[in-house]
Amino acid sequence: MYLIKTSAVALAISMLTLWTQAGEQLPFPVVTAVKQSVVREEKADAVVEAIQQATVSAQVSGRIIEVNVDVDDYVTKGSVIVRFRDTEQQATLKSAQARYVEAEANYNRIQDVFKRKLASKSQLDSAEANFKAARATLEQAKEQLEHTVVRAPYSGIVVERLVEVGEMASIGQGLMTGISLERLRAVADVPQRYIDKVRQLGRARVIITDGKNQSIPGVKLTFSPYADPATHTFRVRVDLPVGQEGIYPGMYTKVAFVIGEEERLLVPTSAVVHRSEVTAVYVINDQGQVSLRQIRSGHELDDGHTEVLAGLQAGEQVAADPIAAGIYLKQQGHPEL
Missing domain, CATH: 2.40.420.20 (conserved putative lor/sdh protein from methanococcus maripaludis s2 fold)
Structure with missing residues (x-):
């Protein structure tokens, strides 16, 4: 101890x-x-990982015409990282806009005629349904066009580039993998004999073992609901304060969990x-x-x-x-x- x-x-x-x-x-x-x-503590080996880490995938099928970032590049949230050829989507949008304008005009005309009791209720309902369908088609076309421009979901570092300019990509295909260095956590396995105390007290600190001997208090502990049947340990994630410098995913560290006081x-x-x-x-x-x-x-x-x-x-x-x-x-x- x-x-x-x-x-x-x-x-x-x-x-x-x-x-x-x-x-x-x-x-x-x-x-x-x-x-x-x-306070009594129990130390456990841990590995740092990013809380925000994800692979951005294609939401449309098409040819890639632009890749703006590469591995180790820093990107800000909302910046364009990949762009698809959008000729088909632009044509679909123009067609949808034309149908929407036509359906809207027809719906307005039928409304006016219906008010003068020169059109039936079924004609009005049909015109309204066509108008709503055209509006939905237009929104879908806009969304498909937006999907040809892939933006970073959060600020972070590119860790893997999966496509090149000129490649054909299909829906669901991975494009880029990125992580955020702003929000990190240490993941450790706690022996079953200590887990009740660790849950009860809910206090831990992360010790960076790179020569600095830096100790950082954990801000949040998240517990696995079950033990690993092979090691009989419970996985615990300890969130670090936002904006830690000099700490990176994959680093080896230790977590000291509070298990008592005397x-x-x-x-x-x-x-x-x-x-x-x-x-x-x-x-x-x-x-x-x-x-x-x-x-x-x-x-x-x-x-x-x-x-x-x-x-x-x-x-x-x-x-x-x-x-x-x-x-x-x-x-x-x-x-x-």
Whole structure:
């Protein structure tokens, strides 16, 4: 289990200046070991993926006369990416417009005649039906013409170009595949023994492991309703804040899921001394006497503190600069251990 200090609570460790019994000021800063609430986390391997990723397909059949983008190009929402020859669609539209004008004129004429009781109700109904059919045909023709111009559904990066100028494309054929880098998420598999806690607490952070050691809080968790029968894990998607820079789909990362909270005794990691198999801190008693005391340490937290499991009590003073404390102890003629 990995533990990290609760972000909502600041660790109350302040630098102190202490004096010896003889009234001499200690030549190093001192901090107080305090108990603090920390959260337990379970880390899982994850992969970054784009929330918006899609292949744009042809909605008409025809010859491609224009391809405006290629792989790795950035496109804005609504920009033209592919254009089809529209000769047939233009002709269909003109024909539909002519039929619409004729049907509208006939419908208006029959209405006028019907008002003067010179036309039957069936004639009026027939003219109205023809007018509505012509209007629907016109709208369909306009839509077919619009489909000859393919536009980007959202702003993003082209990752795959599937057609070339001069090719014939049919309805449903893929033209371009693109992703948006604005909205990303990390996808991880959580072991079944932790899934209830992860669902209940609903908190996670994404850790970018590219040398920066960047930690990003997740804004939304989406859970698979069932476990993978082979791995017995639940897939969880963790949405990142919009507009993250330097993070790309396909990158390896880790997700730390919160699975609990508990109290731990903490000291700055910089105050801990490691010598062979001994872990210790320099402790200052009420009389200002310095001694090196062995402790049993726990996890090192991301915020620069270490858990103390045994060997130290809350409220005791420890040297924040163990090198300076060691030099001071030797100058006093005392062994460190």
